[in-house]
Amino acid sequence: MAYFSSSSSKNPIKLLHFLTILSFSFSWASSPSPSIHDLLVSRGLPKGLLPEEVKSYTLSDNGTLEVLLDEPCLTKYENRVLFDSVVRANLRYGSLIGVVGLSQEELFLWLPVKDIIVDDPTSGLILFDIGVAHKQLSLSLFEEPPHCKPQGILKNQVRKQKGFEAMR
Numbered sequence: 001m002a003y004f005s006s007s008s009s010k011n012p013i014k015l016l017h018f019l020t021i022l023s024f025s026f027s028w029a030s031s032p033s034p035s036i037h038d039l040l041v042s043r044g045l046p047k048g049l050l051p052e053e054v055k056s057y058t059l060s061d062n063g064t065l066e067v068l069l070d071e072p073c074l075t076k077y078e079n080r081v082l083f084d085s086v087v088r089a090n091l092r093y094g095s096l097i098g099v100v101g102l103s104q105e106e107l108f109l110w111l112p113v114k115d116i117i118v119d120d121p122t123s124g125l126i127l128f129d130i131g132v133a134h135k136q137l138s139l140s141l142f143e144e145p146p147h148c149k150p151q152g153i154l155k156n157q158v159r160k161q162k163g164f165e166a167m168r
Contacts, residue, residue, distance in 0.1 A: 036067060037145050044094035044118055046126065046139055051075055051083060051148035065091040067101075073148035077141045080105040081113075083148060094118045104130055 033039075036057045037047035050067060057067045067087040074082050084101035095117040102113040115129040118139070126142065128135045 039091075043091055044121065045096070045116070046118070046142035048142035048144045048146060049096075049116065049126075050087070050145060052145040053148045054145075059091065063090050063092060065089050065096070069148070072151050074151055075146040075148040077146070078137055082110060082151065089116075094121075104128060104135075106130065106133075106135075 034042065036050055036054045039057070039059065040049055041047050051069070051073065053069055053073060055068045055070055057065060059065050065088065069083055069085050069087070072082060072084050074080055082103045082105075087099070087101035089096035089099040095115065097115050097117075099113050099115060103110045104113055105111075111130040111132065113128055114131050115127075117127045117129070118125075119127065121139070124139050125136045126139050128137060
């Protein structure tokens, strides 16, 4: 590199330029990964698709996304959803394909979510493929990451809110 020649040490501007580039390179290499929510947005998905309580994630070169939570938990968009402690999917622009570890409650049944797709962001809709059906939800439900509660806590809160009716 020309920056290391003997003439470079005599030219403070070249040396300063080299040090600036070197420090930028180190800060860029050591910068933290984007949050899972920022990653989703950069890939055409809403940031509220995954809960606030995501502990970590990995994204492989082939697009396989693995999201880790401390424990399985429940939250609600339009209906209740259950996140396992590990959620996996193939992340493509505007979609999570082959989702594993996410279930949605439909008519008192827990059905696994297979795919999540935003075909046209201007439509304001997101599609959940739950195998036996496709469900379209408003993107506005996913504007902010939801808080996810451990599975038992949410069930107990529902019972307390509904009282005797929930006990039947």
